[in-house]
Amino acid sequence: MxxxxxxxxxxxxxxxxxxxxxxxxxASWGTQTTPFTVAVWDDPGTPPGWQxxxxxxxxxxxxxWVSVFYQGAGEVRITRVGAQGPAFVVDRDGRAENVWxxxxxxxxxxxxxxxxxxxxxxxxxxxxxxxxxSGWGYDLRFSPGGRWLTELGQRAFxxxxxxxGYRVLARIPTPRHTLAxxxxxxxxVVTAPDRNTVAVWDLTSKSAxxxxxxxxxxxxxxxxxxxxxxxxxxxxxxxxxxxxxxNRLQRYDWGVKVPIAAAFARDGMRAVVGxxxxxxxxxxxxx
Numbered sequence: 001m002x003x004x005x006x007x008x009x010x011x012x013x014x015x016x017x018x019x020x021x022x023x024x025x026x027a028s029w030g031t032q033t034t035p036f037t038v039a040v041w042d043d044p045g046t047p048p049g050w051q052x053x054x055x056x057x058x059x060x061x062x063x064x065w066v067s068v069f070y071q072g073a074g075e076v077r078i079t080r081v082g083a084q085g086p087a088f089v090v091d092r093d094g095r096a097e098n099v100w101x102x103x104x105x106x107x108x109x110x111x112x113x114x115x116x117x118x119x120x121x122x123x124x125x126x127x128x129x130x131x132x133x134s135g136w137g138y139d140l141r142f143s144p145g146g147r148w149l150t151e152l153g154q155r156a157f158x159x160x161x162x163x164x165g166y167r168v169l170a171r172i173p174t175p176r177h178t179l180a181x182x183x184x185x186x187x188x189v190v191t192a193p194d195r196n197t198v199a200v201w202d203l204t205s206k207s208a209x210x211x212x213x214x215x216x217x218x219x220x221x222x223x224x225x226x227x228x229x230x231x232x233x234x235x236x237x238x239x240x241x242x243x244x245x246x247n248r249l250q251r252y253d254w255g256v257k258v259p260i261a262a263a264f265a266r267d268g269m270r271a272v273v274g275x276x277x278x279x280x281x282x283x284x285x286x287x
Contacts, residue, residue: 013030028057035054058102060102061105076112090123104142113140118137130166144184154176156172180221188200188203198218218234262274
């Protein structure tokens with residue numbers, strides 16, 4: 001187990017990712033009133049080897065890319081983690097109000113919302129490869145392998161299919177405030193209206209196949225890339241590993257203050273969880 005500490009004790013938004021190559025950890029954090037920061041650590045005993053602070057930064061699921069919308073310039077800038085400047089710049093209407101962006105693994109595409117339209121542009125050129133009228137949305141993210149693009153809408157978790165021109169594959173009903181994640185295959189996890197349970201969804205049948213009963217308010221949620229394991233965190237600090245059938249595999253209590261982010265390594269061998277107090281814990285799932 002490894003413990004990392006963010007250089008802040010107040011975190012309201014947190015993304016975590018493992019680098020595709022090597023042992024590094026990538027974190028993106030911020031609050032509603034402060035800029036976001038993305039930083040990369042090789043190990044917990046050293047300061048970040050790379051750091052970028054800007055507006056609402058968005059981290060790709062492979063931890064390799066960061067995107068940000070510059071409204072004044074009318075462009076979205078995509079930077080490779082570790083680089084000194086953007087690798088791609090894509091024009092966007094500077095009057096757009098929705099600042100959420102997302103970069104696909106490998107830096108092959110970028111997505112954002114233009115009013116009720118979900119727009120996907122190819123990189124590096126910026127050609128439009130997906131344009132779907134889907135309704136208001138936020139927190140856009142690609143799945144670990146890039147097959148799916150997801151967003152949270154008004155009481156709906158939408159999943160777009162890259163292989164079908166990014167048309168909507170599924171709209172999972174959700175409460176007003178929800179957590180959701182998707183695997184590379186046809187499996188998703190979504191918090192239920194009571195926020196104390198998590199539903200496992202099969203995207204092929206568009207139905208719930210299992211329920212995880214936590215008994216406490218779910219504050220962090222992630223599913224492994226292969227769809228076999230689920231990680232949850234609750235407001236009282238408990239972290240739990242489940243299988244996709246709803247069986248509890250392991251409980252952890254590391255004293256993480258309100259876990260709000262969780263992630264699996266792409267190979268499923270490691271997991272990470274972080275909380276509002278700035279503590280991040282990385283561990284080997286087979287240990």
